Amino acid sequence: MTSPSTTTTATKPLQRLALHSTSTCASQAAAYGKCILATYTDVKKDACAEQFAEFGKCLRTAMKRKW
Amino acid sequence: MLSFHRHVLPRVLKSRSRPLASVADTVAPTPYLIFDRYAKVLQKDRSALPNRVENSRMVDYLRDEIADRLTERMLDIKRKFNTVLDLGSGPGHFAKLLETETTQKVVMFDSSRNLLHRDPDEEFKAEVERIVGDEENLLATIPRNSQEAVVSCLSLHWVNDLPGALTQIKEVLVPDGVFLGAMFGGDTLFELRTSLQLAEVEREGGISPHVSPMTDTRDVSNLLGRAGFTLLTVDIDEIKVNYPSMWELMEDLQAMGESNAIIGRRGYVHRDTLAAASAIYREMYGGEDGTIPATFQIIYMIGWKPSPNQPKSLERGSATKSLKDIL
Numbered sequence: 001m002t003s004p005s006t007t008t009t010a011t012k013p014l015q016r017l018a019l020h021s022t023s024t025c026a027s028q029a030a031a032y033g034k035c036i037l038a039t040y041t042d043v044k045k046d047a048c049a050e051q052f053a054e055f056g057k058c059l060r061t062a063m064k065r066k067w
Numbered sequence: 068m069l070s071f072h073r074h075v076l077p078r079v080l081k082s083r084s085r086p087l088a089s090v091a092d093t094v095a096p097t098p099y100l101i102f103d104r105y106a107k108v109l110q111k112d113r114s115a116l117p118n119r120v121e122n123s124r125m126v127d128y129l130r131d132e133i134a135d136r137l138t139e140r141m142l143d144i145k146r147k148f149n150t151v152l153d154l155g156s157g158p159g160h161f162a163k164l165l166e167t168e169t170t171q172k173v174v175m176f177d178s179s180r181n182l183l184h185r186d187p188d189e190e191f192k193a194e195v196e197r198i199v200g201d202e203e204n205l206l207a208t209i210p211r212n213s214q215e216a217v218v219s220c221l222s223l224h225w226v227n228d229l230p231g232a233l234t235q236i237k238e239v240l241v242p243d244g245v246f247l248g249a250m251f252g253g254d255t256l257f258e259l260r261t262s263l264q265l266a267e268v269e270r271e272g273g274i275s276p277h278v279s280p281m282t283d284t285r286d287v288s289n290l291l292g293r294a295g296f297t298l299l300t301v302d303i304d305e306i307k308v309n310y311p312s313m314w315e316l317m318e319d320l321q322a323m324g325e326s327n328a329i330i331g332r333r334g335y336v337h338r339d340t341l342a343a344a345s346a347i348y349r350e351m352y353g354g355e356d357g358t359i360p361a362t363f364q365i366i367y368m369i370g371w372k373p374s375p376n377q378p379k380s381l382e383r384g385s386a387t388k389s390l391k392d393i394l
Contacts, residue, residue, distance in 0.1 A: 014338075018314035021342040022349075032343065033350025036265055040351070043265055045272035052270070052343060059342055067338065 016063060025058035099227050101280060103328045104178070104203065107225050111179035111324035115158070119322070120185060126322040127160065129308065133365055134160035134220050136304060137249045140367055141218070142169075144245060150174055151193075152214045154236070155202050155222020157324075158185035165193045176200055176208070177222070182324065202226060205235040214239045216247070221365075223250040225328065229282065233294035242374035246296060252282040253303065253364035258352045259316065259344075263336075266344035271337065276329040287366050296370025298380070304365045309358040313345040316361050 021029055032055045035048035060066060115123050138161065148170045153162045156175035163186075165173050172194040177183040180199045188195050200208040202219075203226055217236050226232045236246050260278035267274045282290075288301045310316040320326060353359045371377065 015314075017338055017342060018312065018345070021345050022312045022314065029342070029346035030350060033346040036269060036343075036347050037350050040265055043268045045269065047269050052339070055342065055346065056339060 013063075017059070020059055020062040021055075024062045025055055028055040028058045031055070100330060102225050102227050103330050103332075104201070104225070104227070107324075107328040108178045110321075110326050110328060111157075111177075112181040114322055114324035115179065115181035115185045122322045123158075123182075123185065123324075126319045127158075129306070129323070129363065130157065130160040130221055132306065133249055133363075134164055136365075137161060137218070137220050137247060137367060138164045140300075140369065141247055146216075146245075147171075148215050150214065151216045151218055152176060152209065152239070154205070154217055154219040155225075156220070157182050157222070159191060159195070161218055161220040162193070162195065163191055165191075167192050172196065174198060176202070176205075178202060179324070203228060203232055205232070205239060209239045211238050212241050214244055215241060216245050218246075219248040219250070221249055221251060223248060224252065224255075224279065224282070230290055230293060233290055233296070237295045237370075237372050240372040242372055243377050244372045246368075246370045246372075248366075248368045250282065250366050250368075251363060252287070252366045253284045254305075254362055255281050255364045257362060258348060258359070259313065259361065262313065262344045262348040262351065263340075265347050266340050270340045270343050275333050276331060277327055277336075279327075279329060281364075282366070284364070284366050287368055291368055291370045294370075295373065297373045297377070298369075298371045300367075300369040302367050304367065306363045306365065307360045308363065309354065309356075309360050311357070312359060313348040316359070 028051070032048055032051040035051045036043065039047050113119070146169070150172045151162075151165060151170050152174045153159070154176050156162055156177050157179075159173075159175055162173040162175055170193045173191070174196045175183060176198045178199065178201055183197050183199060198208060202222055217240055219236070223229060223232065233246075240246060256278050263277045264274045284301075284303050288299050291299050291301070308316075310319070348359050
């Protein structure tokens with residue numbers, strides 16, 4: 001069930017975001033996911049802001065972009 | 068260059084299950100408007116543009132599998148059909164499986180012209196006719212009491228007025244005609260739904276609709292009964308597909324023409340929210356092999372248009388032998 005995008009080089013911004021969020025920044029993503037998992041019955045805005053800051057920083061570095 | 072708005076849109080998601088709507092008249096304006104049908108046609112048409120046909124064929128796996136399972140149910144009906152109307156046929160996932168021994172001609176009916184004409188006639192065993200039309204307004208195209216069998220394989224989940232659509236299907240059938248359907252419902256894509264909701268709540272502080280409200284499996288037999296079908300058979304099946312990550316799932320859904328078409332959807336999702344959802348999806352549902360599962364729940368339904376010379380179920384309590392003695 002592999003989509004064509006995974007077999008070719010990621011060129012579109014969204015594909016690059018997909019790549020970086022799943023492989024380049026995998027450990028930060030996991031930390032953020034684990035934080036949500038621990039609180040998912042009562043999630044509030046910025047409940048895992050700390051973990052996401054790390055994840056977001058990694059993504060921005062990898063994407064070489066600011067947003 | 069896309070602009071990303073930072074304000075939060077606290078939209079409350081509509082109830083997950085579509086409750087029963089009343090059927091006032093078969094062609095009355097629909098009481099429920101959940102889906103943007105125009106956007107849906109555009110999405111389907113785009114998915115089958117000449118430069119995307121290869122992509123579109125690559126994501127046939129899900130529809131082909133479900134069409135195959137629906138055919139098994141059709142084979143239980145020992146009848147020969149002169150024509151079968153395939154409602155929301157797409158490129159003909161179901162129609163291609165019809166053998167000439169049981170079906171002489173299949174009429175494919177879909178709202179997307181591109182998708183309808185994606186595959187050439189040679190791939191079909193039975194004779195093919197194609198009609199571009201609106202599934203929600205079937206009676207505008209198909210005359211009453213004209214069809215021996217109507218089949219709908221995975222198109223009813225984008226219909227706004229499901230009771231109305233089913234009533235129209237019953238109307239176009241001849242007496243003792245059969246309707247076979249398969250539709251997404253129940254817990255379909257619940258992983259994607261919850262991941263996006265959690266990500267939106269945590270990142271932006273509110274939720275907006277991304278995954279359609281699904282028909283509750285328990286409601287389907289009531290809906291069929293209400294539309295006037297008899298001898299109902301409803302069963303549920305589940306298919307789990309594993310994807311490398313949420314991104315591939317969303318890309319495949321788009322290639323299937325199954326992108327979000329809820330009225331009031333957001334035109335964009337912030338990339339932080341998407342990245343967050345992808346991380347949540349993996350942690351909450353991901354398997355040990357690094358893949359993520361996506362659940363598709365399919366409701367199969369069979370109903371017959373009433374006819375005086377049709378076998379009827381016996382009166383409740385009229386049995387003379389106990390089943391317990393036989394078993």
